[in-house]
Amino acid sequence: AEDGPAVTQLIADCPPLDANSAYCNLLQCSHFRHTSAVARKGGRLIGFVSGYRIPDKANTLFIWQVAVSAEARGLGLARAMLNDLVSRSENAGLLWIETTITANNDASWAMFEGFARSRNAMTKRTVMFDRHQHFGGRHDTEYLLRIGPVGP
Template sequence: MDYDTSILTIDTNTDQSNILFREPKDTDGSAVFELINRCKPLDVNSMYCNLLQCSHFAQTSIAAERSGEIIGFISGYRLPQQPDTLFVWQVAVDASARGMGLASRMLTTLLQRLGGDIRHLHTSITASNEASWNTFRRLAETLNAPLNSSMMFDRERHFGGAHDSESLVHIGPFNITSQE
């Protein structure tokens, strides 16, 4: 199947100029840990994991800050065997910032920052997480790219019945250029 992979320029300008999008810093780890704790049903990792996301994976992650407070965070990394693929691990948005399209804005800003090196995006979503499904469907539409899903981790086989199954969501191929 052929897909339109024409170059897309994403405009991340917004009238909500009081929100700063930036690379996370190692000093953001505890704030990210607290944010994720408040964002049920996200899986809570150790604070050490969040420190690594904010330091080792800062280039492929993004923080949204308002008045000095982290109100949004996306952790991601490039797949080692597919460096043109960004895996989005978690998307967290504080309750005070929901309904503003913040998750979508963080995703498009992150992809724009990474530029043309990224041509595919992967993430995993449980069947019941409609907010995430909607966010990534909108992203696929914005990128004019196909969205496909398949089983990634099965509830019984991978999680021993302790966690819902996770679908692998693949968006791509697409092209991104930075907005100058």
């Protein structure tokens, strides 16, 4: 939970990520610590991945957010944090990674597709939350990206 305030600031510094409440970030850093990862440089938080195992799909890790500070982008940090999550003993049995991404988020598509290639995993893209049906036109469509099997 000690990373919660730094996570809140990092996410605020990484538009267009949706800002969560400080309370939500504290819960992610405590209740979901086995399915979330942080990266530091010189004691400062420079990366965060939040995720959780989907309750009715225990072999699937849903990645909620990936935030990397401007200074650390393009260095493979996000992929390294995902690899760390998949390889943790607490996450034994994971076969699939799921996340949602908007169509215009080229950096996220590239990172997750690169992660899939690095693990020789397949990808499947479908609409999860539609701009009009789910967001009343106030948010872009969120596409579900399913990656797997990811293996240890």
